[in-house]
Amino acid sequence: MIKALTFDTGGTILDWHSGITSALASVGRKHDLERDWAAIANDYRAQSLRAMVNAGSDSPAEFNIDDVHREKLSEIVSSYDLEAFSSEERDKIWRTWHELDCWPDFPQSLQEMRDNFIVASFTILSVSLIVDTAKRNGLTWDAVFSCEMIGRYKILPAAYEQVAKWLVLDPSEIMMVACHNIDLNAARAVGYKTAFVRRPDEWGVAGPPDPDPDEHHDIIAHDFPDLVMQLERYRA
Template sequence: MNIKAIAFDTGGTVLDWHSGVCHMLAEIGAAHGLDRDWHVVTNDYRRLAMQGIVGQVKPAFNMDDLHRSCLEQVLTDHGLQAFTGEERGRVADAWHRLSAWPDFPAALARMRSRYPVVSFTMLPLALVVDVSRRNGITWDAVISCEMIAMYKPHPQAYMQAASWMNLAPSDILMVACHNFDLNAARGCGFRTAFVRRPQEWGPLGPPDPTPHPDCDIVVDDFAALAQRLTE
């Protein structure tokens, strides 16, 4: 494939947000003797935060702010008001301590040996720095939508990212496990790769698991993507 750089969606595609946040909610809930379907609570939390950020233009908040404010609503909705202020802070901070999917770091290093690799994400810069250091991930750059002040799938977010990389959109491969992201990137001229992440939303499965037929590449894991791009 004739590309000059790879841009990776990061939340969900690279990071296992469900396991990290679900574990923290369950641990605190157990300390209070509370029994819930923590997978459902976690997914409601994620869904609410995403609804608050997708497509935003010049918002006065970022995803960290939403992770704190949306948590309050989710705890109320699920009858979890017993969580203390300190415990709520631990849940919100869990986003900064997420683990990457196990197949990602080695595959990224392999791809980086040939192409510049960029985290292009709706997550805050500070969060990406924290999780990247925690997981031994080295990027050539991090482009957070909070830096652009326009959030995916707004077309200007993709065009600004390409401009900052000094590349034509068609020179960049956008990698994600979400069709909404890849469809928008493709509409701006990017090449696209869908990597399946069947456990992204836990045992309930992702809401949009079937890749769009216009994707240039569809793979089951990052090892396969690295093989395809470096062979």
């Protein structure tokens, strides 16, 4: 039986694309700038993810996603000729990561899953970002496991192993929930069960780079209500 559900949070729970696209476009309008803001948001996100995956592989990472978001925003500003953005406006865009809305199907489903399982955010996002977005969206986590706390970031095995130790559970008693095969497959290699939840709009009209779930996942769900229904067979 599954005792705990650990959730990827940045894309599976939070609608970062809409939030960051809107923040960029809002500042751009003040300067009469026309850009493909959705594409810029995706580039910003992709660069940030590349900087975080496997961070801490040689020694514990001494930076977190907030540091990376600031650094990559500076590079985006330079790459897309957005130097007109003031330091205050850039800080407002960066702060948007802490003010993201979650996908509308999640809050009610979280409460239903929490009735039967430990539910925990397990994320490369910073502790403060998860706390801020949880308060904004009325989310109640039983625990927050930020890779920032571990010093090793997903998809390193050490991150998944440490979360299992903190929960005092065998990895086989934990199900990783995400909309990305890379995260799920890394968890599966450590012994977790895996659930793929589709998020076709995560990257806007461009579509996600990894939209099709691998067939070996224990659950493949269209959305969170579907996940709740399929989890019935894993209840203790």
